[in-house]
Amino acid sequence: MTLSPGVGAWPDAGDDRACDSDASVVERSWETPDVFAVLFDRYADDIHRYVARRLGVDAADDLMAETFVIAFQRRRRYDLTQTQARPWLYGIATNLVGRHRRVEARRLRALSRAASFAADGGNAEGEPMEDRVAERDSAERAARVLAGALAGLPARHRDVLLLAAWGGLDYAETARSLGIPVGTVRSRLHRARAQLRRSIGTQDALPAAAPHKEHDHG
């Protein structure tokens, strides 16, 4: 995310949009609403990916769109001292995800159950698997164990954890996005991580190789 640090810098022409800070885009959109689309172009992918990771792609298509509509409608309440709009947008998206807690929980549970089925199935057949397949399966299993662990977190802890891990927000940004004190973010994050490690540890299913997993996504 490269953004010009110039807070409140007013470009002379609309064509200079690319180097505007988010705050100045929002401020200009107060009078010229069309300008708000710049924020969409900047962050639609980020928000979509975040929501997709939490609720799946179908929900993400819809909620991402809704995030920007809500943001647009609330743009006059944007704190212009905040150069970057990402935390704000993530906060709106997270609130929307919050309306689908059950969907999220169901999805995480389903993913984690799939893991245990796969493991059981493999053992039951008792057939030796090829190494590559085994490796892929173990990575998948790890991901699914993680899903189970995430499902076990209290929703407010999960919000904080995933904003940090997937949204890339720091403590202050997470606090701002959720409208909670930084200290609360810190403690929730600490607890969430501890619980996550605990539940993954107890299941003893996360291979040490997980951090080395190659990922080919952007």
Place this chain on the structure above:
Amino acid sequence: MDELTGLPEWEADSVPLAPRARAAARARLLEAIDHETRHSARSGLSRRLVLRGAFIGVAAAAAGVTVALTRDGDDASTPNLTTLSAAQLLRKAADTTRADRGRLPIPRDDQYFYTRTYIERTYRKGGRRRTWTDESWMSVDGSKPSSRQEYGKVHHDPPLGPHEVASPPTVYSELKKWPTDPDELLALFRRDMPDSPLRDMTTFSDVCLLMEGPRVMPPGLQSAAFEALAEIRGVRIDKDEVDVLGRHGIAVSQPGSQFAFLFDRDTYAYLGTRVRGGFTTKVVDGEWRKTNVYDETRSLQQIAVVDRIGQRP
């Protein structure tokens, strides 16, 4: 830190944003933008002062645009409206109004206030809905005829005669004389009535009449009115949730009153009024019944100062 858990890499079944989904989402945003643009004032008109207050540009497209403040995690630090009393809400609304009203233009006596009010009436039975968008031009000092639209019908109101008064006043210069101190305002509304539930009811209704447009409130009067309402016994937050111009509203009412004030659930900005009305009484099965009941919300979409009747900002 999260690397140890494999969290950052975890993608589940997510795939990148598809071009079609992106286009659809962008179209939704542009529709919302367009909707607002069509419903709000164009800026940059030098002579005509345009107010872009809390009411303006609130017409939001797309259904379901609200974010629930209370979450099932029940987070102590998340604002939770259920813990807010009606009086607290009214005081917050007063603060919000005061902040918004800083931009109220100072009109000249020979000018007009242009107001556009959106009325939506929903009949309880059958859910039939009617809407009106009324435009009015009110002479600032009341010395010239005003053009007032009500439910689509245009009324040409002549200036008041020497012995005529409107109560509460509709003329801005008259309203400016009203107290902006909530206690004084309350005393004015209560007149000499003895303390009784009837007085509370009457006072509440009178404040409603003051807020019902078309009328432009001088700085401080509206917030003082909210603070005065907060002092009235029995004011309460209605459980029903209201949708006003696509915004999530909460209503503050008083037992016995058909009126309610509507505020934005998040910002406490004043959205308008709601009235339950339209009763026609008839005998059904040997009993007198009220029929044809409707809920009507009325919200101010735009206020501006213009030079003549017919001129729009």
